[in-house]
Amino acid sequence: MEPFPRGKAAIVSAATFGIGEMPDYSAIDLGAKAAVAAVAAAGLQLGDIDAVFSSFPSDFFGLAAAEYLGIQPRLNNNNRPGGSAFMTHVIHAANALATGACDAALILYGSNQRSASGKLVAVPRHAPFESEYKARYPISSYALAAARHMHEYGTTREHLAEVAVAARGWANLNPEAFARGPLTIEDCLNARMVSDPLSVQDCCLVTDGAAAIVMTRADRARDLVAEPVYVLGGASATWHNDYIAAMPDLTVTAAQESGARAFGQSGYQPGDVDVLQLYDAFTLNTILFLEDLGFCPKGEGGRFVEGGRIGPGGSLPVNTNGGGLSCVHPGMYGLFAITECVRQLQGVCGERQVPGAKLGIAHGNGVILSNQATLVLGTGDTL
Known part of the structure; x- marks a missing residue:
């Protein structure tokens, strides 16, 4: 190691x-x-x-x-x-x-x-294998990865909606969160489509x-x-630049590498984690990173989040501030995932506090699933 x-x-x-x-x-x-x-x-x-x-x-x-x-x-x-x-x-x-x-x-x-x-600002790009198709950057790339995950593993729009609803559940416990209020699976399924299969409720905020x-x-x-x-551990991995066409497998990210290295440095495993903060620019991200970081097998991410498993009261608290989907996303979300992980481990999160949280993950995603970086953070009890 x-x-x-x-x-x-x-x-x-x-x-x-x-x-x-x-x-x-x-x-x-x-x-x-x-x-x-x-x-x-x-x-x-x-x-x-x-x-x-x-x-x-x-x-x-x-x-x-x-x-x-x-x-x-x-x-x-x-x-x-x-x-x-x-x-x-x-x-x-x-x-x-x-x-x-x-x-x-x-x-x-x-x-x-x-x-x-007031909107996502797309950077100028020169993507010879993508620009001909007039893709919407970056959402069409994530939509393509979501469609492939659905094709390969039977993931559904309902599974994506579970991620959004869980994030909103946490946001409703967070006075800082920008998007609060009721959100149901049906709301997500009926939301305006932005880039099939991703609707507006599958996309991060602009704040x-x-x-x-x-x-x-x-x-x-x-x-x-x-x-x-x-x-306790920290690792990053880069598998490609910002073109989705450069990904050998649209359902696998470099989080497999960054997560394994970070866990190896820390001496802990996914099953030891109390709180998990993932970069959820899109609902698909949460599913991919749950798989690639080892919280469930590849292809099982959709079924893993069913039934409110990652929301308040669930067995694995994920994005406890509401994440990029319901709390905050001002261009880049990574530092907010870290601050929420720190606050949970310091025990200062009020109504959304995860009792007894001692070990946490803050995981960041760069560009089009391009760079992945994983931190393992812990209280003094984890040293």
Whole structure:
């Protein structure tokens, strides 16, 4: 197994800001608000931060966050493989902290996507094998993968709807969530089709919002907060760029690799996990990642989520904040999956709190099922 500084780094705080609509804020304004809140919650000052990891939509060089916050870091990183970027930031920060390259790392993100455009913003692409078919980017690619999963394994639109309904159930317990209120299987099946077989209820939200976390070495963490969350494993894997045509099998993702490596580093297995935060840009994602991370066999994801299994009161709590489907999705969701995992393990989630949660997964998805990154996080009891 590849070396990883298991338990040597910890997340000491997590904060969110501006979930929903924040028309008077730029993306970096939002991110800075979350960052200031996270640093304060860790009992630190901005001047204590000597590593900054960010991936703002309009900050190509990745230097704007440090300047905006008045930080002059020793280490700066804006690795950006899509929505999984923030899981890779945690991996890089854990290694940097363990080797002494930095002492306190800030990971932040913000986007005003809803206020700025009100819709998903497609990036310019040159896809010679796809553009002729006038596909809608990115949803048509995910729709193609969903159709293949249905063909191969008998997955149904009802199974996809189970994912959306479970996410809404959690969102209804979360005061921060943007989309709240009743949602039924029938509502999903009758929803407007966007790219067959995916309806509007199978697609993530378009919101504003920001999130931030602070990481330190484990030996310092307990001096800062009562409940540090330790990084027990972290791995990423890239199997292709952003063209669905490059996937050898539309039903299998690199989460098979990232998950196996991260679990191997941690010493735990899927059956040990108490809370699971998955990047649910589309309902299909949740099903694919449940399979590829080892929570159920390949092809069984649809049947696995039946009967509210991943919703409130179910046997496997998944996306307990409401996920990208019902809580927040401002361009990229990855850091919000991490913040929710941290909050669950710190026991501060109020009505949606999973009792006794000690071990959690935060899994990120980048671009078109392209980059996958998995974090295994745990309380002090898991060290």
